[in-house]
Amino acid sequence: MMRKIKGMAFTLILAVAMLVPAAAYAEVIQVPGEPQLYHVTDAADVLTSSEEQALEEQAWAIEDEYGFGVYIVTLYDYRDYSEASVFDAAVSIYQQYTLGAGEGDDGLLLLLSLDDRDYSLIVHGDYGNYAFNDEGRALMTDFFLDDFANDYWYAGFAEFLTWSETYLDAAAAGNPYSDANIPMSKDDAASAAGMYLLAVIIIPFIVMFVVIRVMDAKMKSVATATEASHYVSGALQLSHKYDTYSHTDRTSVRIQNDDDDNGPRTSHSGGFSGTSGKF
Amino acid sequence: MADQVTNYQCPTCTGPLHFEASTNRLECAYCSSVFSVEEIEARYSKKDEKAAQASAAAEMKAKAEAEQAAAEGWDVSSMSNWGHDEGVKAYNCPSCGAELICDEMTAATACPYCDNPTIVPGKLQGVLRPDFVVPFKLKKEDAIAALKEHYKGRPFLPKVFKDDNHLDEIKGIYVPFWLFDGEAEGSAAYDAAISRSYESGEYLITETSHYDIYREGSVAFSRIPVDASTKMDNDYMDSIEPYDYGEMVPFSTGYLPGFYADKYDETVEDCSGRADARAEATLVESLRASVQGYEMVSQKSIFVNLKRGEVKYALLPVWLLNTSWKGEKYVFAMNGQTGKFVGHLPTDKALRRNMKFKVYGIAFLVCLGIAIGLGLFDLLALMRG
Numbered sequence: 131m132m133r134k135i136k137g138m139a140f141t142l143i144l145a146v147a148m149l150v151p152a153a154a155y156a157e158v159i160q161v162p163g164e165p166q167l168y169h170v171t172d173a174a175d176v177l178t179s180s181e182e183q184a185l186e187e188q189a190w191a192i193e194d195e196y197g198f199g200v201y202i203v204t205l206y207d208y209r210d211y212s213e214a215s216v217f218d219a220a221v222s223i224y225q226q227y228t229l230g231a232g233e234g235d236d237g238l239l240l241l242l243s244l245d246d247r248d249y250s251l252i253v254h255g256d257y258g259n260y261a262f263n264d265e266g267r268a269l270m271t272d273f274f275l276d277d278f279a280n281d282y283w284y285a286g287f288a289e290f291l292t293w294s295e296t297y298l299d300a301a302a303a304g305n306p307y308s309d310a311n312i313p314m315s316k317d318d319a320a321s322a323a324g325m326y327l328l329a330v331i332i333i334p335f336i337v338m339f340v341v342i343r344v345m346d347a348k349m350k351s352v353a354t355a356t357e358a359s360h361y362v363s364g365a366l367q368l369s370h371k372y373d374t375y376s377h378t379d380r381t382s383v384r385i386q387n388d389d390d391d392n393g394p395r396t397s398h399s400g401g402f403s404g405t406s407g408k409f
Numbered sequence: 410m411a412d413q414v415t416n417y418q419c420p421t422c423t424g425p426l427h428f429e430a431s432t433n434r435l436e437c438a439y440c441s442s443v444f445s446v447e448e449i450e451a452r453y454s455k456k457d458e459k460a461a462q463a464s465a466a467a468e469m470k471a472k473a474e475a476e477q478a479a480a481e482g483w484d485v486s487s488m489s490n491w492g493h494d495e496g497v498k499a500y501n502c503p504s505c506g507a508e509l510i511c512d513e514m515t516a517a518t519a520c521p522y523c524d525n526p527t528i529v530p531g532k533l534q535g536v537l538r539p540d541f542v543v544p545f546k547l548k549k550e551d552a553i554a555a556l557k558e559h560y561k562g563r564p565f566l567p568k569v570f571k572d573d574n575h576l577d578e579i580k581g582i583y584v585p586f587w588l589f590d591g592e593a594e595g596s597a598a599y600d601a602a603i604s605r606s607y608e609s610g611e612y613l614i615t616e617t618s619h620y621d622i623y624r625e626g627s628v629a630f631s632r633i634p635v636d637a638s639t640k641m642d643n644d645y646m647d648s649i650e651p652y653d654y655g656e657m658v659p660f661s662t663g664y665l666p667g668f669y670a671d672k673y674d675e676t677v678e679d680c681s682g683r684a685d686a687r688a689e690a691t692l693v694e695s696l697r698a699s700v701q702g703y704e705m706v707s708q709k710s711i712f713v714n715l716k717r718g719e720v721k722y723a724l725l726p727v728w729l730l731n732t733s734w735k736g737e738k739y740v741f742a743m744n745g746q747t748g749k750f751v752g753h754l755p756t757d758k759a760l761r762r763n764m765k766f767k768v769y770g771i772a773f774l775v776c777l778g779i780a781i782g783l784g785l786f787d788l789l790a791l792m793r794g
Contacts, residue, residue, distance in 0.1 A: 320792045337768060338768045349753065352752065355650060361631055361651075372621075374623075381614070385612060
């Protein structure tokens, strides 16, 4: 019963969410075959209208420049769209509202479901899957999931859009982000550069210290003898020996894998690829 | 009154004899006649005994004269008495008659005037007679060549030291050693562990099996050498070990001519602690080495008991080389049997500083190159946005 009430409330909110921006971006929803949702649909009502507006403009600018749709949807509970998984819910929304840009309906959708704090980042189309491959998506979520975990909704979405643009730049340059080409934030870059510079200064010091110590040792060849192995007649005569088993300590650590509830999962279905998990 | 010392003379021409390391025989410096050690020892043993008796008698006579003078009321306390008050003794060289002033412990030396090798009577006889001697196998020239070899591959050795270095002194010395036999027995207990990891379902399981280990055993030692001369640096004597005892022979004064020799001035009791410590450390290490097959071993307890055995007195050959540089004395020692050469070398501070800069500079450039290769510039560009 509760689920039904929540479902009806969601449908109502989603309808309002579609209608309100429609006044501003009438051409989008009124043209047949065009996306039936705006770039930012805050059904969970976590953003202020000005934040929503700012994000919508940022997403529009990306689509305008790259011909690639980037979408944000927040829901109370993704199960209102699919009982199966948050990935299926995202795919369902993407298809139901004919999201995507260009002939291949290329696009990226970030769905947040606040009820159980689930997310799914799905991508559609050949170019979309090229620019936002499995590895790249998994890396991308690191940049904004922390914000969502702390309820910094606007900051997280802004970060998501900024990184989407960066990923599209990298793909356009023929070098999409992946484990072989890891994306980095300015802060991360500053930390990494700092580490590199520190290493460039410190490692030579360590090398110098070791080399000079070895060379110093070559100048000294006199030392007190501490043992008498040269003068042992025969070998050690063991008169008594035992190795007795005492006890065994056992520790078990759960192996983290993609199937973990809290870990990201990668899914593929009908031209869609997605990375889903908890935030 | 100066005592008489023994000068081993050639039976053919009466020239001075010296022990030749390469032939293991005594050779005449003038007529090149060669004699075996046994031959010369047999010829001179009676002479050595007489000289020792004469020396003892002279000592007693001098003591009696001093006591008589004192009894007669003369104050003789300010008179020098070599060998009693200052630890030195005077002898007459039988070859040139010059007076030799020797350390009280000196057993063999050379006359500073005629350079003839001389043996001081009584120092290595009777209860003071060594059991064994390892004869010199290497000559003075070998020691000098070894010193030059020692300079090689020393990065901070001052060039001036290497090029213009003049040896102040080079001496072949028979150094007195105590050779300790014995046995170290003991027991030790250890904690040991082996770990293994495996996956079981969703879990990584690590099992660490612990064991109580016990070892009890003994190690027998034969002839651990400890130098018995305070004049010799213990570290240097330790560092030129080991000697090949297979070439050790019963002592004979016939091996001494041409070399210096001292009698011991540190007793067995003075030196036994060093042999004990080495024996104990070797047993502890041997017991630990017998614990195998574990990933982690820690010692819980150890008990060592030392059984002392026979102690022998031996003279072992050492070449000592002295040099000085910038007011500092540098001593080198070479095992007169095996040629093992040791000695600290001076460090050129400027060379060392330059090497520091060089090593740092090269390492810096290599690290910078690697950092650039790994994308340092990209990171800096990304930082700047």
